[in-house]
Amino acid sequence: MYELVEKKSIGSGVTQYEIRAQRIARSRKCGQFVIVRALEHSERIPLTIADVDIERGTITLIVQAVGKSTLEMTRLEKGQGFADVAGPLGQPSHIEKYGTVVVIGGGLGTAVVYPQAVALRNAGNKIISIIGARTKELLILEELAASVSDRLILTTDDGSAGMKGLVTDALKMLLEEDETNVDAVYCAGPVIMMKHVSEVTKPLNIRTIVSLNPVMVDGTGMCGGCRVTVGGKRKFACVDGPEFDGHEVDFDELMDRLTTYRDHEQKTLKRYKDHECKLRQQ
């Protein structure tokens, strides 16, 4: 049992969990993730470690409820526990002093890039953050992002907050302002967004690091389910990644592989919601 020490909602459908996991907190490096099972019967799902508190022996996860496992998690209350938390997994982020780094978070990707932004800033970089979402309510972590950024640009698809448009529009705007001013881009979010960001930076040869999110089972390299193609080679995202050079990643393949379980996911989610409804009516 991994005790849930704190829990709070930080935006529509997004919850922040602080979980006691002393050893993980101590070993974790920026960019690593855990594999979690909220309950005994749950699927094993990967979640980025957004932050740690070594003194309290806790790790922080920021989770968007998108399906059964992540919804079910929201029902856990402070004092209860997660059944299993294993990690830290994956390679730590590559952090160096580039100069100016643009950090791009789309949707939940913000939770993934925020710790990178902190580490990059601590390494002496100037940080420009771009945070995007479909609409105002879905923007998360703006305050945190603002606190580590020299400049913060918000974008929404519908213009309800910040700049109207996609994160790539903001990135292009920055590059138009001064192309030589961007030394590296770190990016996490929907695959399609990472693909487009990489397409923008590739011709300009700007180092672009993306954080991939394939379906995982063990997270230790023993199933191969998380395989992605990078530079024409097979890589296991859980042990070789999850961060890769965006200019080398086969995004189309990843996008396609992510649809593998769509039917199952929708059915499971529907069954869960129906069940919850019944419980509420009782």
Place this chain on the structure above:
Amino acid sequence: MSREEDSVERSEKPSAKERMAIPRVEMPQREGRERNKDFEEVNLGLGEQAAIREAQRCLQCKTARCVEGCPVGIDIPGFIKLIAEGDFLGAAAILRKDNNLPAVTGRVCPQETQCEVKCVRCKTDAPVAIGWLARFVSDYEVEHRSGRPKASAAKTGKKVACIGSGPAGITCAGELAKMGVDVTLFEAFHKPGGVLVYGIPEFRMPNRVVADEIENLESLGVKIETNVIVGRTLTLEQLTGEEGFDAVYIAVGAGLPSFMNVPGENFKGVYSANEYLTRSNLMEAYDARADTPIIRGKRVCVIGGGNTAMDAVRTSKRLGAEESMIVYRRAREQMPARAEEVAHAEEEDIKFEFLTAPVEVLGDEKGWVKGLRCIRMRLGELDESGRRRPVPIEGSEFEIECDLVVVAIGTRANPLLTKATAGLKLNKWGYIEVDDNMMTSIAGVFAGGDIVRGSATVILAMGDGKCAAASIDRYLVGRQNG
């Protein structure tokens, strides 16, 4: 139970001639086409009378060749004699002296190449069913024992960490605990058991059997910590340093899946056997209500000819496939799988394409597997493994229609722990090198099982665990005195 069996008296001591006249027992098993729809165990196990009668077939040889065939040298005539006398718990005790997991090995040992092949009765009719007898007494023990084993030795005050809870780790942990050592068993997954729980399916190796052995370990005082990935959660240096362990045993298996490296291997509907079996067994996706999904193919091709391939193909049938097929590049005789598994697969309507190698996985416009392009092979010269090497026959390509492909062509050493551990000497394939005492290049750090041997067998992993426990004990005593 048949009348004939009823008439065998427990105390009866048949003459040699009478013994020779008894035919080998048949394992009661569920009918192939019935059992291939569920995950209940295939073999039902021997009844008491059938076991006694089978035990009476043993000639109690003075120089028992069978024992030479067993990698852990079990006193085979000894335990069989007690079965013949009806002392099943006594027989179990003899087994347990050399084998901590008799209920496991009785089910999964390749007896036909180990103990049974050496049995003198092979020369006349058929070997004594040593494996089935071992399984019988250990299942009997579970039902009739008076309590679980307890460690009786005085506490040594020493702490040992075993990493990995497969057969090698379980055995080493159990042996050390019996010697009075304070043992912690670390496991990366959320459930202990190694391949026995994530790989070998329920119909061959029920989880309750493994769970029972894990409880025995706990009863011996072994602490089990799941969700600890050594090399990530803790490093080996931390174990021997701040965590205060006096010695470490590495038994992390050889779990890195190999792929074929043919085009199309990333289409949806291609699994490694590890992923497929882990989803089905460990994550219980064979139950349609489970949270963890699994693709249920209608026409399934499993590539490979080992136990893993048999387990995967038989699983696919149980998950509802209309046709499940083994695609193997060598011939039937060269399949490394246990003979019993191949026979069971055939009874369950599994098809076999021998001398066939995939050259490409074909996909549809939505990215799903729709077939396998293969080439026929013939057998050529002998290779390093002493088997005739398969050679492609030019121009013999053909296609097999299928919607699920499971790649079961072997596993390699997972570098997660070894890479994170400075000073650990590996061989050129990435397996850990050990000396005669199973000690690695780091003093006080031992290793065994698949991470040393490459993919091998349960009983060899257990043998290593036992041998390492003895070495670790000597090492700890040596340090105390020196």
